[in-house]
Amino acid sequence: MSRTLRRALTAIGAGSLVGAMLLTAPAAIAGTDQTYVVLYKSLAVPANAGDTVKQAGGTVVASYGAIGVVIARSGDARFSSRITSDSRVEGASATASFATQLTDEMDAAGEPLPDSAPAPGDDPMSGLQWDMVQIHAPEARAINGGSPSVVVGDIDTGLDYTHPDLAANVDFANSVSCVGGVPDQNPAAWFDVNGHGTHTAGTIAAARNGIGIVGVAPNVKIAGIKAGNDDGYFFPEAVICAFMWAGSHGIDVTNNSYFADPWLFNCRNDAGQRAIWKAEQRAIRYAMQQGVTVVAAQGNENIDLSKRNVDTISPDFPPGSEVTRDVTNACVVIPVEIPGVIGVTADGYNLQKAYYSTYGVGVADVTAPGGDRRFQIPPTGNGRVLSTFPGGYAYAQGTSMASPHAAGVAALAISAHGKMPPGALQALLTSTADPMACPPNPFDPGPPFIFAATCIGGDGYNGFYGHGQVNALSAVTK
Incomplete structure (x- = not known):
């Protein structure tokens, strides 16, 4: 499937279509200044790091001493080679051509909002939330x-x-907001323009x-930790800032609907890529060490993350720069493949893997409703997930929609049982999930028969569904 994501939303306000939004690539950074991730060998930043960065032709934007990472800016093309001449520096990577992108696929449709009675005791549109019923919310x-x-x-965002x-x-x-790599708590800075x-x-x-x-x-x-800019791209300095913020501000659970x-x-x-890869990994591990449970979307490429061969669709930023390269187990998707992160695949109304959902033994922990507009349509007529959107409500689908279901169940579990280490919460979510068996292989949900996938594993655990679909009721009562 093309790595280019369709990011239009069906927006609904007061029971009618409000509008649709299509995101575009961000404009290039003005001038010649470039952002760099500087990775030190030790989990510490030297006291004179500012001086050495300055001597290399840059300025410090942010310093994260707990993980040995500095975010720097420089207009000197020699900055990377100069700063890495410092024996304490493991590496330095430029981030202008590195971005993280939303993992969801959101397609404009324009159908009217169907009539549906609310669930007993719930809000007016709750009757359209088949996803909540499915996880026993x-x-x-x-x-x-x-x-x-x-x-x-x-x-x-x-x-x-x-x-x-x-x-x-x-x-x-x-x-x-962490968009610039530096925390900014001005509410205007972390307001969501993207949706x-x-x-x-x-x-x-x-x-x-x-x-x-x-x-x-x-x-x-809910704390809005804005790491994605208004065009929907998450640069490494923003991701690092976001996890460091979560770890140092008592956040219990993070939802992560993006990948690098x-x-x-x-x-x-x-x-x-090495300095960026390691710096992001250190930031995620720091957050987990501070008690943050990290939940992440698996991706929308319909690929098996447990297998590696040839990558032909990246780099996809800037557009048109794709190359063919061999991919080994030294290459991972961030954050979902970082050890300890709870990986979430997407299923649909019929409790089958969504046609787009990425999967894989050893990466998938649980599954949750992400929607499937092609092959799994509920009686209400829309197979996607309904949720809030600036100015109203919107339908969307993707593993981006699955991950917050699991994050919400994690929050309910903490509410019911008290704060627990991330590993214990992961064990609770997986042990209370509803097991889902592999379908007959190869699985291809229907015409045009281009979404074939092979499920590996058994009834208790497999690459499509992990340990099963999250169950909110079991998570709070176990």
């Missing part, structure tokens, strides 16, 4: 709707904190307030 919420002391950090279905649950104190972050946030924590929809955990707090571009796989044996 209504039954779980009847027992525990989440605690306001639990905070989910949605590392995304920010959020619309004025949205009536989100406003009461927004954690302003822990929300931030993607508002959609994922609503799935996690839209309030049960008599309007719109209901999130998995309607009483928890321009390479589909980031390779630690590639000199141009």
Whole structure:
């Protein structure tokens, strides 16, 4: 499947179509200045790092002493070679041609919002939320709707904190923009212009307030950690900043609906990628060491991450720069393939793998509803996931939509059982998931028969569904 993502949203407000949005690539950085990730060999930043960066022709933008990473800017093309002449530096990578991109596929449709009765005791559009019924969220919420002391950090494109279905649950104190690589808590900086972050946030924590929809955990707090710019690209300095922020601000769970571009796989044996790969890994590990449970989307390429061969579709940024290269196990998708991260695949209304969902033994931990507009259509007529969107509500599909379901269940589990280490929470989510067996192989959901995939594993665990579909009720009652 093409790595170019269709990112239009069907937006719904007051029961009618409000509009559609198509994202475009960001404009090039003005001038010759370039951002660099400087990775030190030790998990510390030397006291004179600012001086050595200056001597190399750059300036320090941000310094993360806990992981030995400095974000620097320089207009000198020799900066990388100069800074790496310092024996304490392991590597330095430029980030202008490196971006992370949204993992979702969101297609404009334009169909009218169908009539549907709300679920008993829930909000007006809850009858359209087949996804919540599928993971037993209504039954779980009847027992525990989440605690306001639990905070989910949605590392995304920010959020619309004025949205009536989100406003009461927004954690302003822990929300931030990391887009420039430096934390900025000005609310205007982390407001969501793109819409993607508002959609994922609503799935996690839209309030049960008599309007719109209901999130998995309607009483928890949601912190908007904006790492994606308004065009939907997440640069490495922003991702590093986001995880460092989450780890140092008491965030309980992060949702991560993106992966590192321009390479589909980031390779630690590639000199141009190594510093970025390691720096992002260190930031994620730091967050987990501080007690943050990291939940991540698996991707929309319909590929098996447990296998490696040839990558022909990247780098996809800038467009048209794709090359063919051998891919080995030294290459991983970030953040989902970092050890300890909870990987989430996507299924649809019929409890089958969504046609686009990436999968793989050893990477997939659980599955959750991501929607499938082609082959799995519910009686309400829309196989995608309905959630909040600036100015109203929107349907969307993708593993980006699956991941926040799992993050919401994780938040409910903490609310019910108390704070626990990320490994313990991962074990709880996988042990309470509803097992799903592999379909007959090869699995191809239907015409045009171009989505064939092979499921490896058994009933208890397999590459399509991991340990099974997240079950909110079991997670709060076990």
